[in-house]
Amino acid sequence: MGFALLAAAVLALLVLVHRYVWRRFVGDTTAAGSPLRRAGTVAAYVLPLLSVGALVSGRAGVPFWLQRTLAWPGYLWLAALLYLTLALLVGEAVRPLLRRLLASRDARAPETRATETAAPAVETAAPATDSTPAEPATASAAPASAAPASAAPASALTTEAPPDPAPPAAAGPAASSRRLFVARAVGGAAAVAGLGITGYGTYGVLRGPRVKRVTVPLARLPRSAHGFRIAVVSDIHLGPILGRAHTQRIVDTVNRTQPDLIAVVGDLVDGSVADLGPAAEPLARLRSRHGAFFVTGNHEYYSGAAEWVDHVRELGLRPLENARVEIDGFDLAGVNDIGGESEGQGPDFGRALGDRDRRRAAVLMAHQPVVIDEAVEYGVDLQLSGHTHGGQLWPGNYIAELSNPTVAGLERYGDTQLYVTRGAGAWGPPVRVGAPSDITVVELASRRA
Helix, strand or coil, X not given: CHHHHHHHHHHHHHHHHHHHHHHXXXXXXCCCCCHHHHHHHHHHHHHHHHHHHHHHHHHHCCCHHHHHHHHHHXXXXXHHHHHHHHHHHHHHHXXXXXXXXXXHHHHHHHHHHHHHHHHHHHHHHHHHHHCCCCCCHHHHHHHHHHCCHHHCCHHHHXXXXXXXXXXXXXXXXXXXXXXXXXXXXXXXXXXXXXXXXXXXXXXXXXHCCEEEEEEEEECCCCHHHCCXXXXXXXXXXXXXXXXXHHHHHHHHHHHHCCCCEEEEECCCECCXXXXXXXXXXXXXXXXXXXXXXXXXXXXXXXXCHHHHHHHHHHXXXXXXXXXXXXXXXXXXXXXXXXXXXXXXXXXXXXXHHCCCCCCCEEEEECCXXXXXXXXXXXXXXXXXXXXXXXXXXXCHHHHHHHHCXXXXXXXXXXXXXXXXXXXXXXXXXXXXXXXXXXXXXXXXXXXXX
């Protein structure tokens, strides 16, 4: 019941947002029955349908080629819709100011025209007075006083009478013209801003992640492990949009850092091994002195986690399913994602860390930052996580803060430090705004060095 109400609320919100966007971009800027209005109205129906198709096609088990066909336009429209809407909302503040400015300019225009028309009339009246023959004052006084107003010279009427005001009916067309101009100006600026932001955010994802370097001192790390470098990779999200080329970019970037160890901390895929196995093949070329390790993320449990664990093992990565290995100078542990609890495969800190020698430093791979409390309880020195994408699409970072202790970066919780990478890919729209993708090289530092 609760899920149904939430779904209905989200659907209603999407309908209202699309109605608003249609009105500002189409209804306010085009004439009824025009080809542009018809095209805009068709787009207002087709684009949201593509977005819904992109969101549900994977779960519905439709053929992978159809998922890919729906994914690009459907997911990109969701990102574009967000930034077009935000740009239009900013435009709402500009709209009345621009209307008042135009109305003030139009109100000054008749006065300017009247002044320009009246000035020549005064100049022509003066010669007429000078050319009139002089008459005796007594002869002209009585007729002048008795003359009706209609007998006054035409030049005097032209000089003294104000120009006729514009007909009241003209105000309607002028106001309508101003409204159309403002609608088109604000709509055009919003389109440029919204689509420009979306395009730049897409370029950032397709370009590939950048390398970020962080030094983390650990109190129990021996001098022999000082400077040990771990390449942290998370949230690659191979799927209908990000495929083999994306994987190859990540592998090349990781290998260039020449790490001592590679930690892949979940959300590798959004799809089955059958569909995405070829896209994951470049992972077999990851290189480091102590190898590459993997823990599941919540999206693995939407995609057949058991199959993927077996497949990454075939590619040369070592899965840590609630398990621990000893590395030179510290223990490396990994726990399953909490998404596996529904399958009886959730995180088990007791298995991974319960019987270890606490005199040794411990580094934990855990996909979601929310398990930091258990990490503190088991005496972990450093937890490596992902999951948040840093919010991915601003202002999504504020939403991510509601359910995650740390959205991105390094923070301390008691004696345990938590590092959260923004991830190397993107979920849903292949767009990042305000949260660039990264691969982080964490360099461990010994306080005894």
